[in-house]
Amino acid sequence: MKIVLPMLEYLARLRRGYKQSIVILTDALLCYLAIIVAFAFRIEVLSYWNRPVENLLSISLPLSLVTFWVMGVYRAVFRYAGIGMMRTLFRGFAIYTLLLLGFFAAFRQGEVSRSIVLLQPIIFLMLVALSRITGRYLFVDLLGRGRFRGNVRTVAIYGAGGAGQQLAGSVMSEPGTRLVAYIDDDPRLHGQRIDGIPIKSHDEVSALIDRHRLTDVLLAIPSLTRSARREIVDRLAHHPIHVRTLPQMNELLDGHVSVSDIRDLDIQDLLGREPVRANHLLLARTVVGKTVLVTGAGGSIGSELCRRILDVGARKLLLVENNEYALYAIDAELRQLAAGQKARTEIVPFLGSVTDAQRLNYICSNYRPHTLFHAAAYKHVPLVEANPIEAIRNNVFGTLETVKAAMAAGVENCILVSTDKAVRPANVMGATKRSAELIFQAAAELGVDTTFSMVRFGNVLGSSGSVVPLFRRQIAAGGPITLTAKGVTRYFMTIPEAAELVIQAAGLARGGEVFVLDMGQPVRIEDLARTMIRLSGLSVRDDQDPDGDIAIQEVGLRPGEKLFEELLIGDDPQPTLHERIFMAREASLPWADLTSALTELESCGSELQAVHLLEKLVPEFADQKRKQLTSS
Known part of the structure; x- marks a missing residue:
């Protein structure tokens, strides 16, 4: 072994041309050996050189090597000999055999019988195949594993x-x-x-x-x-x-x-819920051949919305995003995807915020979008909890400016991307999203030409801040996995499902509806953590197994976080044309009352006052906060 491994290492480092030459010389030797064996089988005499051997070798050797070269036998990577290489070998040998038989049929050589002409390619094929298998063993198994120094x-x-x-x-x-x-x-x-x-x-x-x-x-x-x-x-x-x-x-x-x-x-593999099938008629209704505007186009949901809108076939896609790099990234990606389209979608990026009324009015009045998907929002619960005024400015008043711009420009369909945290909200983020829903509901009751509707869904897998990548990083680091509380449960869906739901809801909308997805059963996050640990080949460190690999540490609910999330405020969801999408009409405020409350909220001077006014606007938010204070 001390001699073999260095020799194999030397051969492996040779240039590809030298390696091909070695393989060709080896095949030439095997061709000669196959002739000797064929004659030995036929005449039962082992002769290394005579006139019949010379005649057959002078024809078969150049014929085989040229055939193999043309058929690509010598272009295959020798160390990865497998089914593909064997197919190439069989094709090469089939042609070689036919050519050899044809030559000896046309120019009959009395000293070489037809049985030997047929027998030699068979033996030759067996020897060449064995050489490839041996080479694979030497260079992959023996040399590769000899080089490897890690744990197998x-x-x-x-x-x-x-x-x-x-x-x-x-x-x-x-x-x-x-x-x-x-x-x-x-x-x-x-x-x-x-x-x-x-x-x-x-x-x-x-x-x-x-x-x-x-x-x-x-x-x-x-x-x-x-x-x-x-x-x-x-x-x-x-x-x-x-x-x-x-x-x-x-x-x-x-x-x-x-x-x-x-x-x-991924969690998709762990949930076991089949993806929701798209209704392509609903997907096309508000997108195909139309100008579509997406706010928050660089975010997790916004960017996937843009991909699906491009795939479905919009005529023009307008991207509104306040993060420069996020806008650059999605614009570049979409342009590359659009290059492969037959009817190429025109993509127009706009750097700007939904809180900028002048910017929104310019975009909507000049480009006249048929459909507007409003996905721009601050969504990270702890950050929003710590910065309520900014959250209100972006999530509430950004939505108000979007609605006003849509009405002024005569947008046909305007769809709000909402969240399950808007249902009986326990945090500022949920309360701002419920306020955004109230704005859409009030606008829908004005009787304008624009159809306003909302879509709610639970946690989106793969979005920024998603729990599964966090758990995977914590497992790779040796733990512990951190849970806010062991009783926490959440609904989950994939980003493509969320984007398709939003687009299909636009096709279902008649005005003022809240659409939700049948998301199956909620998942207990502790069970998810335990499953991910075990499927990583590790064990959970707990009272039953104090010597386990990864501990699960409870760190307490974050400010404004709930143990359980809900999708509906009421209890009477109605079916729609899509078997997995349901619809509800929920309590709303008249436009005049809402704008009066928003004017007061906009003029507030402190975070404490802003949160207090948000509680007045969304009474369920105040109720949840009182419950949390009572339970603590």
């Missing part, structure tokens, strides 16, 4: 189908991993082998851990629904192993699978 992780692949087998080839080329088994739910496969790797049932995971010190399970069934994936995750969560997954099939760009596609489980 022992891996099982869940799913013995096509994706699992593709992934296995990639896993086996990684020196830091050792594949010991497939796991599959099909009982007909149990006890079988694929390329020497056994197929086990999920009941045998404990045995794999004990026998092979299994550390990782890779889910390789891209076609799985989220509910089926959740069932598998629940079964594996009881074992001390790190569970990762391939994306779903629609996320795999080319259908080919490799280790680079493997990712950690």
Whole structure:
């Protein structure tokens, strides 16, 4: 081994041209060896050189090498010999065999029988394939693992189908991993082998851990629904192993699978709720062929709204954003996406705030948008709680200026992006968003040409401040995971779902409605934290296991935070044309009363007075604050 590894290291460092030359010389030697073996089989005499051998070699050697070169056999990366390389070899040998048979049929050589001409390519193919497999073993397994100095992780692949087998080839080329088994739910496969790797049932995971010190399970069934994936995750969560997954099939760009596609489980995999299907008629109603304006275009929801609007097919997309870099980033991304469109959407970026009435009026009066999505808002609860006047200025009066500009310009549809925190709000952020809803509701009752509506949803996965990336960073750092309170529950949805809900609600709106999504059951955040720890291959440190890896630390509710979130103020949601979208009409204020309250709020001089006036505007906010004071 002391001699072999340095020799392999030397060969691996050679230029590609030198490596190709070595492979070609090796194939030439194997061609000659195949001729000797073919004659030995046919005449049962081992002869290394005679006239028949010379005649066959003089034809087969140049013919095979030229054929292999033209067919790309020597362009393949030698160390990654696999199914693709074998296909190329078989094609090359098929053509070589036909050419060789054709030559000897046309120019018959009496000393070389037809059986030998047919037998030599078969033996030659076997020898060349064996050389590629040996080369792969030497350069990947022997040299790669000889170079590797880290800890080797022992891996099982869940799913013995096509994706699992593709992934296995990639896993086996990684020196830091050792594949010991497939796991599959099909009982007909149990006890079988694929390329020497056994197929086990999920009941045998404990045995794999004990026998092979299994550390990782890779889910390789891209076609799985989220509910089926959740069932598998629940079964594996009881074992001390790190569970990762391939994306779903629609996320795999080319259908080919490799280790680079493997990712950690997202909360979508843990929730088990299937994504809400889009109604394309509703998506198109307020977007296709129209001028669409999005405020807060660089935010988590605003940017996804822009992507979907571009995808659906707006004629012109107006971006309003007060953060320069966020506007630059979404504008550049959208222009790149628009370049691939047949009917290219015109994209117009505007740097400015929704609190700037003059700027909003200029945009709306000059570009005359048909649809306006109002997503601009300050949303981080603790920051907004500490800066109530700025939150009121942006979330409340920014919404008021947006509504006035929309009415003045005759915008057909105006949709507010709201939040479940607006329902019986316990914090300034929720109260400002409920105030924004009141502005939209009051505007809807004025009888103007603009249709005003609102959309509420829960926590958005992947948005800035989302809990899952935070927990993942805390686990990677060795803990602890911090929870505000162990009883906290939240609704969750994905950013694309949220954006599509907003656009579809615009198609459903008749004026003044609050639209909500059927988001399934709320998730207990402590359960989510425990599941993420276990699926990282670690254990929870608690009273039952004081030597566990990651502790869960309760730090107390933040100012204004609630244990439970709600989506409706009332209890009578009505169905809509979309089976997963519901509608409610909730209490509102007349426009005159609302503007009077807002005038008083705008002229206040202190944070304390501002919050007090916000409580008067949103009585549920005052009620929740009293409840919190009583409970504390």
